[in-house]
Amino acid sequence: MNGSTTGPWLVVVTGWTGAGKSTIADRLGSELDATVASFDWVMSGLRALPEVWADIEQPVERQRRVGWNLLSRIAEQQLRRGSSCVLDLVAREEPRREWADLADRSGAGFAVVECTCADAELHRSRVDGRQRDIPGWYELTWENVARGRSLYEPLPEPKVVIDASQPVEHNLELVRRHLAGDLA
Numbered sequence: 001m002n003g004s005t006t007g008p009w010l011v012v013v014t015g016w017t018g019a020g021k022s023t024i025a026d027r028l029g030s031e032l033d034a035t036v037a038s039f040d041w042v043m044s045g046l047r048a049l050p051e052v053w054a055d056i057e058q059p060v061e062r063q064r065r066v067g068w069n070l071l072s073r074i075a076e077q078q079l080r081r082g083s084s085c086v087l088d089l090v091a092r093e094e095p096r097r098e099w100a101d102l103a104d105r106s107g108a109g110f111a112v113v114e115c116t117c118a119d120a121e122l123h124r125s126r127v128d129g130r131q132r133d134i135p136g137w138y139e140l141t142w143e144n145v146a147r148g149r150s151l152y153e154p155l156p157e158p159k160v161v162i163d164a165s166q167p168v169e170h171n172l173e174l175v176r177r178h179l180a181g182d183l184a
Contacts, residue, residue, distance in 0.1 A: 009084040010103040014091035015115030017145045018127035020164040025088035034084035037074040039067045044137040068095040079106035096155050112159035113175050119165040
């Protein structure tokens, strides 16, 4: 991060499905030398076990809670090692508070990056054309994503909001400045 940050970080990269969360999380993970833990990747491991998946698939809130708990354990393990961790998911306020508390207890920095996309046609083209190839996972249709976009609950400040219609390098610079404390 160009020497602008020190110590471990717990960074939550959240926002709309298909708005570049994984791209930002992966790039940020490389820059921070951090573990990147993705909700979809973690949950795909459970989905591969039908006897387990059947118990958590419905209701969706149970699935979310299981995923959040798994991500929390990965983050805690990394922070205990003195390492940074980047979480990649569509987050809610309750786990965000838990992760902020975890970072505080661990003496780590905490940041939220919220990904949006002001250009709905660009957003749709990204969703329609994406192939993440996560074993045992699925791709959402634009109809699913548009519904999620309309129901999305932004997390409270402090956070940095980035727009996927802007270049990735521009958005990474906003995130770097946020972590360095240069953005209000």
